[in-house]
Amino acid sequence: MVLLSTSIQPWKPTLSKLSQTCKTQSDVDQIHAQLVTTGLVKDASFIRKLIIRLSTSPYVPVVEFARSLLFSDFEDRNDPFPWNAVIKSYSHGNCPSKAFLVFCLMLKNGIFLDEYSFSLVLKSCSRTGLVKQGMQVHGLLRKLDFGSNVFLENCLIRMYVKCGYVEFGQQVFDRMPNRDSISYNTMIDGYVKCRMLELAHELFECMPVQVRNLVSWNTLISGYVKMENGFDVAWELFERAPFKDLVSWNLMIDCCVKSGKMEMAAALFSKMPKRDAVSYAILIDGYAKVSNINAAQSLFNHMPEKDVISCNAMMAGYVKNGHSMEALSVFHDMLSDTNLAPDGATLLSALSAAAQLGYIDEGLAIHCYIKDHGFVVHGKLGVALIDMYAKCGSIDNALGVFEDIKEKTVDHWNAMIGGLAVHGWGELAFDLFMEMERLSIEPDDITFIVVLNACGHAGLIKEGLMCFEIMRRVHRMEPKLQHYGCIVDILSRAGHMEEAIRFVEEMPIEPNDVVWRTLLSACSNHEHLDAAQPVSKHQIQLNSPNSSSYVLLSNIYARFGMWDYVRRIRTMMKQKELKKVPGCSWIELGGTVHEFSAGDRSHPQVEDVSSTLQMVCS
Incomplete structure (x- = not known):
């Protein structure tokens, strides 16, 4: 961008041209140099307009320049507009907490505060959870006699509600002499988000009819949609609503899906006066959850225009139902469509599909896409990458991803320990768990399941029992059935059958068919007929639909030449219509x-x- 002045025409470009062409730090440096050399930096009116215009730029260097002009070159102390523009750049941007600091600077410099200044700083407090600072602003409002301003009182309610202090928001609401629809809707939304549906419903019914609008109805319906047993009330509200928009219909279809009422969801979908991609995505997700993948696929294929949300829903449905190749096909279609940019959810489904297939080349390609498009590998994306590499057999790549994650959560540790367990690297998995303990990273249920599995696969009896005791005594966690099952597996794999059976008998939780099947499998591996017979009785008494227990017992009898018993087992399988699933x-x-x-x-x-x-x- 060229911004040079000439002797014929002095430099004073239009603001619209500046805001359109200024994007980089180099552009900013040129503008600043021209402001200084031409003396325009002293033109308060021009600088005022420049700050207001540049502070709304989508480019970070330009916004930073607007802020620096305010703090260093703007001298009019009675004009709040440029100050408000800079506060807005913070409150609506990536550093909302700094809006409060600029607001304090306004106070310190005696700048006139208007209602817009207060609304912006309250928004920043609500975005960052700065309730103490918000309370200070509240006190200043009372002191400056802004108390009866409905707009600012609504901002206060929103701030308290978003910070989780619904009771303070209610106090502001109760003291308001005048309320509008925003006052009621903000308060109802606060109750809904805090799961106080009775209070939300009560306030809704108390609303004057003239201020009750679509937002009111949709907000309350959304609360019951999130409830496990909220279908009946949500449906009653939906039927009562005098007017409905796209959001209303989508909420009700979502409620039907979550309640397992797919026929009703499909009927509502067909009645909708207008549909969007969210409507399709909700129904696609519903069909996938009830394993009707053909209906989901048909709906997806007949969409007039696909977006990322609907593609994500279809991919997740394919992965959930074991159609990983189809999920990857959707992913490749998205890559070839310039209007569809995969997001984090897309990549999670794609990585899960690659992991299910053990498709390492596909996984590597997805990882390259993640790097090339600037996705940060943390959170669920980091977990999915570790899991994919581990399941595809590339434990070194999994370790590489794990090491590169700067802020590891317990989920990352669990994925890595679980990956090592699958590959039989029990000692390294145990060492990783002990590293967690050294770093004081709080483990969860899954941590102990994966580390106990690792110890079982590697024959680390002492280490496994130690982890079990760490769980109970150090972390005061009550073991679940899966944890007891892991100990049974550790003992029985090592051939300690009597000890494993005694452990099962002393368990405070009733063992399930998986625990008994673990014992039976060990009896088969160690040719322990004496232990197998009483174990098999427990297994058969559970009347499990799983055929593997019967097959294991039949194989044990066959190994010892007890063919009459083999025939009895096979007869029982026929009577119960159990079939052996081929490997x-x-x-x-x-x-x-x-x-x-x-x-x-x-x-x-x-x-x-x-x-x-x-x-x-x-």
């Missing part, structure tokens, strides 16, 4: 995932595979 494995080769099932010869290269296997085994 299945996947392997990725040349970018294609191949699936093999026990007894299945449908693979096009099955003869080549069989002959190669015979050569290896011979």
Whole structure:
């Protein structure tokens, strides 16, 4: 950008031109230099307009320049407008807490405060949870006799409500001599967000009819949508509402979906006078949750225009129902569409799909996309990357992602310990857990499940029992059935059958079929017939629909040549209509995932595979 003045025409560009062309720090430096050399820096009227215009720029260097002009070059102390513009740049920007500091600077310099100044600083307090500072502003309002200003009182209510102090917001509301629809709606919204639905409903019914509007109805309906048993009241409100908009319909469809009423949700969807991408996404998500993936896919394919939200819903539905290839297909379609930019939720589903398939090349490509497009690897995205690499067999890449995450949460530690457990690196998993203890990172239930699994797979009996005791005695956590099951697995894998059975008998929680099946599997592996028979009785008494327990017991009897017992077990399976699920494995080769099932010869290269296997085994 060229901003040079000439002797023929002095430099004084229009404000609109400056705001449009000024984007970088270099542009800012040129403008500042021209302001100084031409003396315009002393022109209060021009600087005032420049601050107001540049403070709304989407470019950070330009906004910073507007702020610096106010603090260093603007000398009119009676004009609040440029000050308000800078406060707004903070309260609506990335550093809302600094708006309060600028507001204090206004007070210190004796700048006139208007209602807009107060509304902006209260917004910044609500965004950052600065309730103490908000209370100070409240006190100043009372002192300056702004108390009967409905606009500012509504700002106060919003500030208290968003900071979680609904009772203070209620006090402001109760003392208001005049209230408008915003007053009521803000208060109802506060009650809804704090799960005080009875108070929200009571206030709603007390509202004057002339101020009750769409926002009022939708806010209250949204509260009941979030409730586990809120369908009936939400439906009654939806039916009562004298007018409905797109939000109303979407809320009610969402409520139907969450209540498992998919037929009603579909009927509402068909009645809608107008639909948007959110409408489709809600119904797609609902069909996916009840495993009706064909209906979800049909709805998705018939959308007039897809957006990121609907694509995310479809991808998540595919992943949830085991259709990972289809999920990745949607992801690739998004990449080829210039109007669809994948977001964090998209990448989470794509990584989950790659992890389910063990598709390392796809996972690497997604990781490259994350890096190239400036996504920060933390939170759920970091967990998903670690999990993907671990499930795809690349534990080194998983460790690399883990090490690069600066602010690790317990979820990152859990994912990494779980990944090491799957790969049999029990000692390293245990060391990582002890590192958590050293760093005073508070573990959760999942932490102990993954570290106990790691100890079980690696045969670390002493370390596993130590973790169990750390859980109970150090962290005062009550073990759940999964934790007891892990200890049973640790003991029985190591062949300590008597100790494992005694542990099960002394458990304070009733063991489920998984615990008994773990014992039965160990009996099979260690050829422990004496322990297998009483264990099998417990297992059969549970009447589990899982066939694996019966297959395990049948195999144990077969190993000892007890064919009469084998026939009895097979007869029981037929009577209960239980079928053995064939074993299945996947392997990725040349970018294609191949699936093999026990007894299945449908693979096009099955003869080549069989002959190669015979050569290896011979």
